[in-house]
Amino acid sequence: MNKYLRAITANSFFLVITTIFFLIVTPLALRIMGEEFYGMWVVMVALMFFSNVGNLGVSAIVMKFSSESFQDGEFKQRINQVMTSGYVLVFLMSMATFLILLAAKGLIANSLNTSAVLKEQFQKALFWVALGVFPQFLARVPHGYLLSQLRNWAVRQAEFFSMTLLWLGAIIVTNINKNLEWIGVWCFLTHLLVLGLYIGIVQRLHPFRFQLDVPTLHKMTNFSGFMFLESVAVVVFQQLDRVAVSFILGPVLAGAYSVGTSLALRLTMVTGLATEVMVPYASLRDSLNDHEKLNDVFRQLSRYVSLILAAVASLLVVWMEDLLALWISLDYATRYAGAFRLMIVAYGLLSLCRPAHQTLTGMGKVKMSSSIYMVSSLLMLGGVFYLSQRFGLMGAAAANFALVLLLSFNVKVYQFLGSPSIWRDFFTDLKWGLLIPSLAYAAFHFFLPPxxxxxxxxxxxxxxxxxxxxxxxxxxxxxxxxxxxxxxxxxxx
Structure with missing residues (x-):
């Protein structure tokens, strides 16, 4: 497991770095952009990432098929075939996504609850967002290959470079000329640079040659259908809810909601990055039919993830108001701490499913996992629309609890790996993550004064x-x- 531990170490290190960057850049962006313009920028970023549903989850597909190639004597040929198929898939899908965004940009801009000037700027910016899907989509192929080879240090460096360039560039552009269209141009240039970086890294490790293999393309296309469904669910969960809040409550509260979900999403990132290696590991063990070893590693990882989430989420619940006051402002903390606490508890619970989700993907059980993910995300999005109209930001925050349904992933993994007592194993492995943050929230919300x-x-x-x-x-x-x-x-x- 040494190479897997090294990958987890790389992920953990860059999680700390990106979290520090997030803590610094968020209040800086709020001060320079202002709450309304920041809200519009957040909606643009959400749409930028929402467009990624069109890439059919190609990164995970390439990662899975490249992981299976470890046992193949013709390694270079198989990798070329997998990557070529990935490039063909995403180029076709990027063209379709580009045309859809161009057709819808006017409708999207006019639906936003903001001024006419910002609507016009946003509509022009969406052209560059649409053009940016080409480098965005193509970059997912080398991204998946590098993860399959456990080159997590290289991937995280590229991701951090992309995030830093995107946010700092947007802040600098705003300081020079507060115009969403120019920020859209900057986003497009950033995607081009990141694509070039990924291609350069891969070429040093494995000189790529275009080698189309129809059976490989057919297999990856079949797999991509369910990965597409899961990709839609992920962006509905992580991005489209922010757009919905902007439609209903306006860009100011959409910006606050984005800060809260971005903070809570760190919990999912903790577990996701720590357990990402389960995709190639589960793929390898499943191909060897070594389910006993896979079950031992999965349960052990689930217990440690549960313990880490219990500790981090509980402390965030207890100290949320103080953290927001130090981080942004006392007024911001007074207005939004209650909603942020709810988001932390909800994301803490749903993050418990990450080891199971990665394991199911590695085992190729994407039909079931993508269906559950999609249903849960649609329920959450429906809850955001309904509850935010009735209860404002607190309602939108509470809607995230619909995603707790994703814990059924864990139940399915126990079932596939032959657990004799599924529910006993479920509560044994996850009990601290299930109980402690919820009890901390109940104690400080209902019983103890803050x-x-x-x-x-x-x-x-x-x-x-x-x-x-x-x-x-x-x-x-x-x-x-x-x-x-x-x-x-x-x-x-």
Whole structure:
């Protein structure tokens, strides 16, 4: 598992870096752009990523098929065939997505609850967003290949470069000329640079040659149907809800909702990046029919993910108002801390499904997982429309609890891997992540006043509790920690 641990380490390191960047850039963007313009920028980013549904989830498809090629003697030929098929798929889909966005840009802009000037700028910016789907889509092919080879350091560096360039460029452009169209141009140029970076990295590792293989293209196309459904569900969950809030509550509250979901999404990123290696690992173990080993690794990973989420989500719930006051402003904290707490609890619960989701993808069980993902995301989006009209931002935040249905992924993995007692294993592995954040929210929302001394007491209680849980974990004490300490000492010498 050393190469998988190295990949997890890379993901974790860059998660910390991107989180620090997010904490710095968000208040900076709010100050320079203003709340309404920031809300429009957030909607543009959401549509930019929403357009990614058209790439059919090609990154995950390339990752899966390239992972299976580890056992293939003709490795270079198979990789060329997989990547060529990926490029053919996404080029065709990028053309279709480009035309759809061009046709819909006027309708989208006129539906926004904002001024006529911003609507006009937004409509012009959408042309560049539409043009940007070509480099965006094509970059997903080398992205998937690099992840299949566990080149996570390279991928995360490219992703961080893309995010930094996109956000800092938008802030600088706003400072020079506060116009959404010019920001759209900058986004297009950023996508071109990122595509060039990915191609350069892959060429150093594996000089790509165009090699079309019809059976490979056919297999990947069949797989892409369900990955497309899952891609739609993911962007509905992560992006389209922000657009919906903008339609109903306006760009100011859409911006606040975006900050809250972006903060809560860090929980999903923690688990997603830490468990991303389960796609190639599960693909390999499933091809070898080694389900016993896969089950052991899956359950162990699920327990640690549950414990980490319980700790992080609980502390965020307890200290949310103080964090927002320090991070952005006291007024911002007073207005939005309650909604942000709800989002943290909801995202903490749904993030427990990430190890199971990655495992199902690696095993090729995408038909079932994509269907569940789509139903859950549509329920959440419907909840955002309905609850935000009745209860405002708190209603939109509460709608995210519909995504807790994704925990059925875990049940399905236990079923596929032959668990003799599915529900016992489910609660044994996930109990802390299910219970602790919800109890922390209930305690500080219904029973304890949000004063400093109670927060300190709550934090001490959580620290003692988690120390007790960790101290009772035999694998952590006897195997994992000694191995990590030995590794660090070896580096020190």
């Amino acid at each position: 004063i400093f001394c109670y927060k300190i007491i709550g934090t001490v209680f959580l620290a003692v509790f988690f120390f007790w849980v960790v101290s009772r974990d035999a694998y952590l004490k006897e195997e994992l920690l000694p191995r990590l300490l030995q590794k660090f000492r070896g580096r020190g010498v």
